[in-house]
Amino acid sequence: MLDFIWGESTPQAMDMVVRARADRERPLAWVEIGSVAGQTAAIPAALLRASRLQLIGSGLGSVPGRDIVKELPALVKEIARGTFHLDVKAMPLSNVERAWTEATHTNERIVLTP
Structure with a gap:
């Protein structure tokens, strides 16, 4: 899941997504990208215990800069190729x-x- 909103709505959305999953043992990566609705989200512990929910940040710091730089040549090649x-x-x-x-x-x- 890509979360551009965060804030108070995130725990509610997480709860709905976790409950709707047929296979709660499959990992679910929740990527926090933006915080339009707020800087904090109170995630209930039960959600973490009820599924393989993984919280991940998006930005410099969540991925080492050297890893980003390592991927740039391939990214430039795909952009030039017109892939995107x-x-x-x-x-x-x-x-x-x-x-x-x-x-x-x-x-x-x-x-x-x-």
Whole structure:
């Protein structure tokens, strides 16, 4: 699971995901990527005992810098090959209100530029 939200909603989401799993013995990696809803989440101990839930951070520090650097040549090769397709739309920061409105009606990732 990729968690961009964190905060108070995370324990509730974890509980639903853990309960819905047919095989609780299979590892479940919960990757904390962002904290839009808050910096802390009170994870009930029962969730950790009831499944193979693994909490993982995402960022420099959760992965050694040397490991990231080691992967960069392969990543650059795949980017050059065109492996990744991203629906991106650049919009000037001066149009932030329009970007905010459009973001709810499109699958494109809007990137604000100076």
